[in-house]
Amino acid sequence: MTQRWEVTPRYPGAGATLVEVWQYRRLMGFIGDRALRKQYRRTVLGWLWLFINPLFPIALRAVIFGALLGVGSNGLPYFLFLLAGTVIWDVFATSLNWGTRALEMNRDLTSQIYHPRALLTIGNMTPAFLNLGLKVGVFALALAYYSIRDGRGYLRGDWSMLWALAALVLAFLLSLAFSMFTSIWGERLRDIRFGLGQLLSVWYLLTPVLYPLSQVPPEHRDWMLLNPLAIIVETFKWGLFGVGEFYPNALGGTAAGVVLLLTGGLIYFARTEARTIAER
Secondary structure, eight states, rough: OOOOOOOOOOOOOHHHHHHHHHHTTTHHHHHHHHHHHHHHHTOOOGGGGHHHHHHHHHHIIIIIIIIOOOOOOSSSSSHHHHHHHHHHHHHHHHHHHHTTHHHHEEEETHHHOOOOOHHHHHHHHHHHHHHHHHHHHHHHHHHHHEEEESSSSSSOOOOGGGHHHHHHHHHHHHHHHHHHHHHHHHOTTTTHHHHHHHHHHHHTTTTTTTSSGGGGGGHHHHHHHHSSHHHHHHHHHHHHSSOOOOHHHHHHHHHHHHHHHHHHHHHHHHHHHHHHHTTT
């Protein structure tokens, strides 16, 4: 009697993937630096584009929506209001854009050294933190200016500000969860990268960055709260300034959804990355 053995690959779970990423965490800075060099090579201004790209749209939107259209801002100076929402939005959108291109930008690395492939996605997102640092610096300067000009402090200055930090972390985890899927899809089909830009443009308008959620008619507000980023942005502003609404139940549901999506994304990535790389 002949025995027949069938060997099938054993895919790591989400926890095992994260443990392996942590063991190789020192490569993250290298991957992030590499991504920046590839993105901005053969440009005259180089890395300065990393700062110009986000600041120019903020200034333009502040003039159009704040000065010309007079959009409400929950009693805050509009530029400060816009910056707060933009910090959260850019953490999400910039991280997602970089993460989506991770496998495409690091094709040669996959054959040179061993490393967990998920590290490519996470490491490729590190330039978003430079963008975040810039936004935080501009936000601090704007906050100091308006506080001196108006003779009042806009920050809450109590433990509620920790909710703003939680919102920041949640925005990044949401982008990481989506990037686990889009980095695979983007490597297989480049249309994903272009389609993602269109999707983010619509998503941005449906997120209360340019306007306060309080200006949305009550009959449509519940629909807006189905957008996880709307809840995250509102939590961030509420935590910093005490303005807007705080939705603890919706925030808890969003956090649970992000954890489930990230777990599914890590499992999906682990099961498909080898085949995706082999099909290049």
